[in-house]
Amino acid sequence: MTALLIIHGLVAVALLGAISHQTLATWAPARARPGSFFGRFRAVPSASFANAIVVLYAVSALLGGIVYLYFRVDIRPDLERAGHWQTLGLFDIKEHFVAIGLALLPAYWICWRRPRADESTRTRAALTSILAFIVWWSFLIGHVVNNIRGFGS
């Protein structure tokens, strides 16, 4: 289970990087020749990240869904006994957000890969931002829970 959790974490890191690049490039596209690190960070072809983000999100959610089965039996009861109610609440919010984000993937993919000429880019930017928020939230809360009580501890 620890190996699966580590793979889940590594996939999440890759997803975090991809969606952060894309979100920044969407909201603050770089000028022609970016000189700074921040400038280069957002000077990526955003659309080319969409396929990778969809696959990484789906894989990360799948792995999270499998790990969650063991989390509920091995980890959560200990957190309940220790009274970590706020942490459990934050984790529940993560579950809800991830499910909503998963369902948004087809629309997100269409916005990036099959955009309509007459369509505003606002929907695309908003969906990307929502997904970025979900990914960051999930990563941070997952990390916090793992720090409190990880598998094998």
Added chain:
Amino acid sequence: MTSSHAFRSFAFAYGTMFAVLYVVALKLDLALFTVYSSLGVVLLGTHHARDVVDPAMGFVVPTMYWYGWTATAALGALMFGFIAALLPEQWTRRFWLGWFWVAPALAMIACVYLTMPWFRL
């Protein structure tokens, strides 16, 4: 009606309605199935422990509803998605595009609100 139009309508309707139906499933506790991971048992519908004599049994046999809520919302959203895919393009073009991200954002806020009891313990 092109296949790309049908897929586009399906994808947007599915994402939007999933978010709405997920909140409904969460609020009304409508899980399509309940998972008992320690026993490896899955029961159709929402099942709550009725053991009031020894509530500690909940620690031994924890119940999981998240998969069931997700399945409920996914099933409902699939139906809306298929209906949207059948609609003519002129109809779907009238739909305000903002709903496709406003609805999920509002659903996320509702999920936070429904989780607030954890923070009052």
